[in-house]
Amino acid sequence: QVQLVESGGGLVQAGGSLRLSCVASGMIFRISDMGWYRQAPDEQREMVAMIQSGGSTDYADSVKGRFTISRDNAKNTVYLQMASLKPEDTAVYFCAADVGRFSKRYWGQGTQVTVSS
Numbered sequence: 001q002v003q004l005v006e007s008g009g010g011l012v013q014a015g016g017s018l019r020l021s022c023v024a025s026g027m028i029f030r031i032s033d034m035g036w037y038r039q040a041p042d043e044q045r046e047m048v049a050m051i052q053s054g055g056s057t058d059y060a061d062s063v064k065g066r067f068t069i070s071r072d073n074a075k076n077t078v079y080l081q082m083a084s085l086k087p088e089d090t091a092v093y094f095c096a097a098d099v100g101r102f103s104k105r106y107w108g109q110g111t112q113v114t115v116s117s
Contacts, residue, residue, distance in 0.1 A: 002026040002106045004095045009111030016115070017083045022095030022108055024076040033098045034071055034078040038091035038113075045094065049080060063089075085115045 008020040024031060035050030035058075049069035050058045057069055066085075071078040078095065095108035 002028060002097070002099050004097055004106055004108035006093065006095045006108045006111040009093060009113045011114045011116065012085055014085060014087055014115055014117050016085050017081070018085065018113060019082070020080040020093055020095075020111060020113075022078045022097075024097050024099070024106070028076060029100055031073075031076060031097050031099050032103050033096075035069060035096050036078070036080045037094045037096055038089075039094070039110075040091040043091075048093070050096075051078065082113070085113075087115045087117045089113060090115050 002024060003026050004022055004024050006022045008018060012018055033050050033052055036048040037045050038048050039045040048060050048063055049067055051069045051071050066083050068081040091113060092110040093113050094110045097106050099106055
């Protein structure tokens with residue numbers, strides 16, 4: 001089994017910054033893509049940012065220029081540095097990782113990010 005544990009969420013004022021972390025543990029042989037999704041109340045879960053093992057990244061248009069994703073392959077950890085936060089960034093943020101030969105996707109339990117205006 002694989003476990004993903006997120007940390008770093010919280011309450012911040014608009015314009016502020018937060019850094020999310022996610023550590024993967026368990027039966028891990030290889031992690032291809034890692035990244036972050038978010039889900040606001042009454043909204044569908046959406047991709048925020050993803051990063052491949054080689055470092056290639058993909059961002060949602062709404063966060064480009066404000067959020068930066070990075071990873072430490074040796075530590076099976078992915079980070080999301082969020083800056084210039086807006087109230088519309090308020091959501092539960094979920095870590096995702098594609099693990100193993102068949103890139104099975106695993107999810108973290110989620111961490112709340114609340115941006116006050």
